Amino acid sequence: MSTKMKADVVVIGSGAVGSATAYFLAKEGKKVIVLEKGHSIGCGQSCRNGGMNKIDGRGLGELPIAIYGLKCWKDLSQDVDTEYVEKGGIRIALDDEQQEYMERFLPFGKEAGLHLQSMTGDQLREKIPEFSPRITGAIYCQEESKMNPLKTTLGIYSAARRLGVTYVSGEEVCALHTRQGRIYAAETKNGNLYEADQILVAAAYGSRQILNTVGIDLPLYSYYEEIFVTEKIPKILDQMFVSAKVTYYGEQQENGTILFGGASGFGNYPNREWYPDSYQDRKRLPAEARALVDLFPCLADTRVVRGWGGWMDISPDDSMMLGETVEIPGLFVACGFSGHGFGVSVPAAKVTSEIMCGKKPGADISHVMYDRFSKHMDMFTGADRNHLINDIQKK
Amino acid sequence: MKTYGSDRGFSGEAFVPKEDDDVIICRCEEITRGEIRKAIYDGMRTISEIRRYLRPGMGPCQGMTCERNVRGILARETGLPLSQIPGYRPRSPQRPVTLAELGNESEEEGGGV
Ligand SMILES: Cc1cc2nc3c(=O)[nH]c(=O)nc-3n(C[C@H](O)[C@H](O)[C@H](O)COP(=O)(O)OP(=O)(O)OC[C@H]3O[C@@H](n4cnc5c(N)ncnc54)[C@H](O)[C@@H]3O)c2cc1C
16 A cells, blocks of 8 residues: 655654754644654654753854754743753863863854853862762853753654644655656655655664665764663752763753763773774663762662663764755755754754745854765775774864 | 554644543652543654653653553553553663662773763
8 A cells, every 4th residue: 555645845754853843844834744764753862862952062063053042942942841941061071181172162162152161170069069079170051951852852743743744653764756856755665655845854864874865975873872860869950961072961850860871981981982883782871870970979879760772873073964955956954963963953953944945044054064074975984984983073 | 544653643623631630640750641641632642652751651660550551541542452552661770770789890890980
């Protein structure tokens, strides 16, 4: 049984990025269909992440979008229960080298208008006494925030659905089709065809394979990360917190539970730079548990309730890939969010919806165009790609 | 044909409350039957979506008591047979353990900050 459906826009992927774009487009009066490969809406990273909006230390190309997000998140929160709380964030150093690394961002962040404050470990503990004495320094960023990723992702879906967006789950896109050089349709494994003048590929890592069917290749890789949540405990802190190189991150949610996760890139554990393709075994959760107690010794007897993981889509410079493809007019891309995309999902969706409507985007996207790596694509194949990615990152 | 996770359209009708809506279904998170029915009305069509949207079964007992009831409500509200609705997905560590216990591996395991 195969069906044919038509819409103004087809969005592939029902994560926060795809769904929020559909939501904004529906507000502009567009008829939108969202196709999701999983049974559940948002079942990719958007319902697995920590809900932290890290701005300090982001790739500079993403910064304008993150700053646009300050407005976009507040606007969205009028309509969707996001549990958005803007109480700032803390980046933590354990030694001088880490402190120096963190401070490199300061001039750029300040120029972009962020309120950043360097502090010593003691100054940090004056604010939040529970932090470990091992912490030597911190940077506080006032604009950082946290939200409930589950409620947000599914709330955006619910709001988009009310605006008339059609969602089809269990519908995996296997190919795109063009007609006279323009995008024309998305075909699914179930044998259905969805026609539209505009198609947005927002399928995280899955985007690479989908785009390959029309001859476009993006250097996207996948990377596994785990996170856990504790029982509810009395409030320790309002701010989200991350390590100097964002190898781990955590927050206390509004309901009192603590979410904590990371690449376990600490101690004897390999840093992101040393990772094999994935590092998924029983050692990870214990390593993260030790890291959290190292940061907050008072949590040793707090119980872990649940752990889970998710596959991230990583781009060579850890920044998103956006834009309408030059190769195929009408085909748009929003992927490569590199493990910190939830915080910028809504503004990235907003600018994507703006360019899809032919409007001037609310933030500068010129440094996060999808094709910025195209000249180097030959570097992004083969087994030792991680090293190549890291070489490029260091430049 | 209705299948699990399908039929996501919005009817445009208002939510209709029912008499037994204030019965608590998930004790850990204090979630009522009415809230679960409202989540389904809001578009949640799978057990995972209901859990993520509302948190039933996400508390300390990890759904030991409410799983059956939540499945039953979803079956009734969507008209699907119970046999088509899966249970909660178990997550480690199954029973809550303290951070100290969980992190208590031998020295050579390394880790920590
Ligand atoms: C453990 C973990 C913790 C994280 N913590 C944070 C954090 O604290 N802060 C932060 O900002 N970010 C965080 N992230 C990253 C963040 O979750 C992602 O960057 C963000 O959710 C990306 O949104 P998305 O919509 O692009 O992707 P996704 O939510 O992954 O959505 C893509 C969707 O596309 C679907 N799809 C794929 N292929 C196809 C296909 N062929 N056809 C149809 N559908 C398809 C997938 O099933 C998926 O639902 C974390 C990620 C993980 C895994």
